[in-house]
Amino acid sequence: MNTTLNDGLQSLSYGSSNAILLGIAIIAIALVLQLYDSNAKSKYPVVGADLKNYFFRAIRQRQHWFKHGPEIIHSSFKKFPNTIFTLPSLDRTSIVLPPRFLAEIKELPGTIGSNSHATSDVSIVIRFAIVKEKYADPAFKFFIGNWTTLDYDIFAHATIDAIKAQYIARIGQQIGPASSEASISVDIKASLSALSRTNPCQDDWTPIVAQPKILELVTQMVARTIVGPDICRDPEWVPAVIGYAQNVFMGAVTLKLVPKAAWPLVSLFTPYMYRIHRCRRTIRRLVRPVIEQTLAWRHEHPQLWAAKVKSEEMTTLEWLIETSKPEETNVPQMAHRLTGVSFGAAHTTSNTITNALMDLANDFERWAPPLREEIESIVGRDSSRLTNADLSKMWKLDSFLKESQRFHPPSKLSVNRKMMKDHTLSSGEVLPKDAHISFAGVPMSLSEPTFESPEAFDGFRFEKLRRNKETDHNGLQFTSSYSGSLHFGHGRYMCPGRFMGSLISKLLIIEFLQRYDLKLSGEGRPKNIMFFDMDIPDPKYEIMFRDRKA
Numbered sequence: 001m002n003t004t005l006n007d008g009l010q011s012l013s014y015g016s017s018n019a020i021l022l023g024i025a026i027i028a029i030a031l032v033l034q035l036y037d038s039n040a041k042s043k044y045p046v047v048g049a050d051l052k053n054y055f056f057r058a059i060r061q062r063q064h065w066f067k068h069g070p071e072i073i074h075s076s077f078k079k080f081p082n083t084i085f086t087l088p089s090l091d092r093t094s095i096v097l098p099p100r101f102l103a104e105i106k107e108l109p110g111t112i113g114s115n116s117h118a119t120s121d122v123s124i125v126i127r128f129a130i131v132k133e134k135y136a137d138p139a140f141k142f143f144i145g146n147w148t149t150l151d152y153d154i155f156a157h158a159t160i161d162a163i164k165a166q167y168i169a170r171i172g173q174q175i176g177p178a179s180s181e182a183s184i185s186v187d188i189k190a191s192l193s194a195l196s197r198t199n200p201c202q203d204d205w206t207p208i209v210a211q212p213k214i215l216e217l218v219t220q221m222v223a224r225t226i227v228g229p230d231i232c233r234d235p236e237w238v239p240a241v242i243g244y245a246q247n248v249f250m251g252a253v254t255l256k257l258v259p260k261a262a263w264p265l266v267s268l269f270t271p272y273m274y275r276i277h278r279c280r281r282t283i284r285r286l287v288r289p290v291i292e293q294t295l296a297w298r299h300e301h302p303q304l305w306a307a308k309v310k311s312e313e314m315t316t317l318e319w320l321i322e323t324s325k326p327e328e329t330n331v332p333q334m335a336h337r338l339t340g341v342s343f344g345a346a347h348t349t350s351n352t353i354t355n356a357l358m359d360l361a362n363d364f365e366r367w368a369p370p371l372r373e374e375i376e377s378i379v380g381r382d383s384s385r386l387t388n389a390d391l392s393k394m395w396k397l398d399s400f401l402k403e404s405q406r407f408h409p410p411s412k413l414s415v416n417r418k419m420m421k422d423h424t425l426s427s428g429e430v431l432p433k434d435a436h437i438s439f440a441g442v443p444m445s446l447s448e449p450t451f452e453s454p455e456a457f458d459g460f461r462f463e464k465l466r467r468n469k470e471t472d473h474n475g476l477q478f479t480s481s482y483s484g485s486l487h488f489g490h491g492r493y494m495c496p497g498r499f500m501g502s503l504i505s506k507l508l509i510i511e512f513l514q515r516y517d518l519k520l521s522g523e524g525r526p527k528n529i530m531f532f533d534m535d536i537p538d539p540k541y542e543i544m545f546r547d548r549k550a
């Protein structure tokens with residue numbers, strides 16, 4: 001559990017150490033794919049490896065998707081910019097729609113195109129309980145929640161309602177706790193001394209393996225608002241939450257490599273499932289006393305509770321108690337949903353920050369002075385009293401994050417939905433039940449017609465567009481979306497935590513800019529690791545830090 005998720009994924013993409021599992025996987029995939037090639041059935045053109053032999057095409061297309069997913073997405077979008085096409089994938093029929101369908105898909109209700117079914121699944125417990133019919137057909141989903149525990153219930157309505165109440169309606173209240181946690185934990189200097197034992201200082205520059213460090217910081221900052229100051233600083237919390245996410249990803253990827261019939265066996269042999277449960281036990285143990293105390297207090301003081309809900313700062317734990325049904329306010333279910341919020345927040349936000357720091361370090365002399373000038377013109381050198389209103393004036397910082405995300409969002413595919421029933425588009429084309437649909441988010445934002453030189457990184461691109469009175473201003477802020485920027489999703493199921501992700505990203509980047517100078521440790525910006533449709537910053541890359549000189 002010491003490695004990060006990104007480490008694990010990297011090792012998987014470069015060759016798994018588990019030879020037996022790989023052997024089983026290869027044989028099983030060969031057998032299953034000979035019998036079943038879902039992509040071959042699609043009526044839309046299938047992209048990917050162009051192999052004539054059916055048997056090998058099925059296998060090779062999937063192998064190719066695993067290793068070359070991002071390139072396939074880019075080249076296919078170039079070939080079919082206005083046509084629906086089918087992407088090969090390991091586990092599902094995946095259909096990519098051209099931008100002209102964005103407006104109609106963004107408003108589809110969850111009963112027709114479900115976002116949560118596209119990522120999660122129904123847990124075994126729920127599957128055999130009363131709601132069985134509602135969530136029947138738990139086909140393959142991205143995180144295979146019925147085995148990895150990242151199930152439909154983790155992002156239930158109560159979870160989303162709690163996130164919206166806290167991180168959308170009351171985002172202004174989060175800045176105090178998050179920024180006090182940032183100044184406590186951002187003391188990179190303290191970590192520097194620990195890290196420098198393995199990475200000796202070079203002159204006054206110190207190399208820091210950025211991604212895992214930022215992941216820890218972000219997990220702790222978000223935890224401050226999720227479970228409060230005591231638990232978030234408990235030395236067991238951050239490793240348990242990070243370990244959970246890492247092992248869910250690795251467990252899901254491992255299972256996807258073998259046919260469904262082999263899952264019970266593979267689950268027994270892969271360590272990921274055991275680790276998932278170990279992390280869950282730790283999380284549950286840590287939150288149990290607070291959940292029990294809060295429930296008891298609410299029971300004894302209903303009026304005080306009602307007043308608190310109206311006017312006071314509340315943690316996600318408290319919001320969840322408020323938004324969940326009475327029969328759901330038990331420790332296991334509350335702990336489960338809290339784990340879901342941490343899961344949604346940590347890697348997405350830390351990867352956003354790591355990417356932005358790499359882009360900053362790539363041309364520090366060009367980007368840092370105007371960013372510092374903007375920050376200092378609003379808050380001076382002391383950012384401890386920063387408000388949300390201050391942040392909203394920092395257009396350059398907002399733009400820099402958006403531009404960095406344009407090149408490196410969490411996924412090359414956006415607005416993912418699972419079709420819950422057949423749906424006919426305005427063009428008359430049919431999206432079949434069970435199909436996974438999405439849009440080619442990154443190629444779309446790299447070919448957006450309103451961008452000048454869209455292939456070039458311009459940190460202040462969106463700031464300039466916002467200042468230009470001629471341009472349509474919709475979607476130009478970091479947390480907003482349009483066809484040129486779909487990386488928080490789009491429409492009614494857009495990421496509910498995006499304002500918090502943005503807040504934490506900005507707080508940390510301000511902290512870094514105010515305290516340190518940055519540079520790359522090698523020539524040119526490091527390449528991200530890409531496979532399937534995923535895009536993650538290299539977890540081993542070292543960014544060079546030194547105390548700020550200017």
Ligand code: HEM
Binds near residue numbers: 163490
């Ligand atoms: C910069 C950081 C973040 C990025 C890039 C990001 C990105 C995304 C994306 C692309 C989606 C899918 C939207 C769709 O279905 O179309 C999503 C969903 C979600 N995000 Fe975020 N996110 C970030 C931060 C956060 C934070 C801080 C939280 C929690 C506080 C969070 C919680 C969630 C949840 C719960 C969902 C699932 C929503 C649902 O099922 O309806 N995210 N996020």
